[in-house]
Amino acid sequence: MQLDPLLIGVMVLAATAGVLLGVVSQRRRPASQREWPRRWNLNARPIFTTDERILFKELRAALPNHVVLAKLNLLRFCQAADEFEARSWYDRLHTLHVSFAVCTPNGSVVSVIDIESPNKASSARSQRMKEAVLEACRVRYVRCRPGQWPHQALIAAWALGHSQIGPAPNTISDSLHDANDEVARKLRQRRAERAARWAESSFAQDSFFAFDSRLEGSLHTEPTPLQVSGKR
Structure with a gap:
């Protein structure tokens, strides 16, 4: 049976369009997703200058x-x-x-x-x-x-x-830190539901988007050095 030349032309155009779409899609895909590298041509380097x-x-x-x-x-x-x-x-x-x-x-x-x-x-x-x-x-x-x-x-x-740069901490400051830790724990519990919806986000993996409810007392205050000796 002889095919209609017009039908043959449509089939050729469709095949060509499919190939072109595949090439464009491959090029738009990030390099890290195109293929698994066959050779890991990398060297370790020190962090510091x-x-x-x-x-x-x-x-x-x-x-x-x-x-x-x-x-x-x-x-x-x-x-x-x-x-x-x-x-x-x-x-x-x-x-x-x-x-x-x-x-x-x-x-x-x-x-x-x-x-x-x-x-x-x-x-x-x-x-x-x-x-x-x-x-x-x-x-x-x-x-x-x-x-x-x-x-x-x-x-x-x-x-x-x-x-x-100040003196070593005393028992009063230690008590304040303990109270701040307790407040932080309660705030984390109250904000758990609010933070949960970020888990489905495409950028939630970065800790910048994982909202931290810890209102630590030392966050915006002067740091107190630790005691060097074991005595309190």
Whole structure:
């Protein structure tokens, strides 16, 4: 039976269109989803540059009662006050990092230190954005050039500010921290249902969108160093 030339032409056009759609779809798919790499052509590299490694060691030696974290994304320690603005704030801040974050033992960031790299100078807009975020979160912000930071004896006051270096905690402050922890537990329970609906969101995997109800007393107050001895 002889086919109609018009029908043959329609079939050819349909097949061609299908091939083109497949090619376009393949190109639009992210590279990470196209195919599993046959060769993992990667090498490990150190986290620190030479200057970062030196400053990190000096910060740890000068601040034994604090935790020093390196190469931290800004979104690890700030979040949107309104959950409906979380996406827009994520888009603004997800590219911003800090060199070091000085934290209390419970994880509250009290100070941020940036080493200015001449090879990777951040844009003026990004720098202003970082400064505004840290000011809004009441986090001390210090910047320095490679190798140009204070002597070891002065580095604690430089990193934390003179007002944040105080005596060891007493029983009254310990009681206040215990009360704050109890309030935090109750708030977590009350907000559990509110936070649950974020679990289905496509961007809920990032902790920036997992709203934290812990209103820790030390979050916006001066940190108190831990006691070195075992006596209270």
